[in-house]
Amino acid sequence: MTCQLGTSQCRSKQRHRVVIFRDFEGREIRVVTDLMQVTAEQIAQMYKARWQIEVFFRWIKQHLNIPTLFGTTENAVYGQLFCALIVYVLLKWLFDAAQTTWPKHAILSFARFSRLFLLQKLPVEWLIQIQHVLLKRVSASINQIIYSG
Structure with missing residues (x-):
């Protein structure tokens, strides 16, 4: 399925693809992407890999006590x-x-x-x-x- 993002007053001209898959607990996940040439399975794998990065950063915040980063480079x-x-x-x-x-x-x-x-x-x-x-x-x-x- 594809869609356009935004409201009726300010809508994107480009169409986006909606990919629906289930996580390991069976919950439905919907991801909107502009990647049209990639299979739904590949998009689900990309999302899961990105989610593991989020989990890792949450672990860092909880266990390493890094409230702010000293540098930006x-x-x-x-x-x-x-x-x-x-x-x-x-x-x-x-x-x-x-x-x-x-x-x-x-x-x-x-x-x-x-x-x-x-x-x-x-x-x-x-x-x-x-x-x-x-x-x-x-x-x-x-x-x-x-x-x-």
């Missing part, structure tokens, strides 16, 4: 995103490595751990466990350097 945006991803991965690694069988009062979610870590208000038992994990890792790295050379 492509390199500035990539740099800020990569730095935030590196910090996230390091914090997640530290959380997973330090998390052991804790007493009930010492269990933290990753979100709470991250918040308390950045505010420097982690419980003492977590600080001791983090110190143990980091010392163990540094010791293993030093031994690897010594015995590999």
Whole structure:
């Protein structure tokens, strides 16, 4: 099916194509496009791929705490995103490595751990466990350097 966009007073001259498909939950999705030479299946695939990009950016906003971007150039945006991803991965690694069988009062979610870590208000038992994990890792790295050379 095709259509023109706009109101009766201000309508586009070009006709647009309406493609209807269902998402993975069975909901009907309607997409208006000016791509006439592409199959409906290809348009549905393009839409789904673009939607995955939206999901990724939503995850970034929720987990990486990037309220604003410092720069507008492509390199500035990539740099800020990569730095935030590196910090996230390091914090997640530290959380997973330090998390052991804790007493009930010492269990933290990753979100709470991250918040308390950045505010420097982690419980003492977590600080001791983090110190143990980091010392163990540094010791293993030093031994690897010594015995590999």
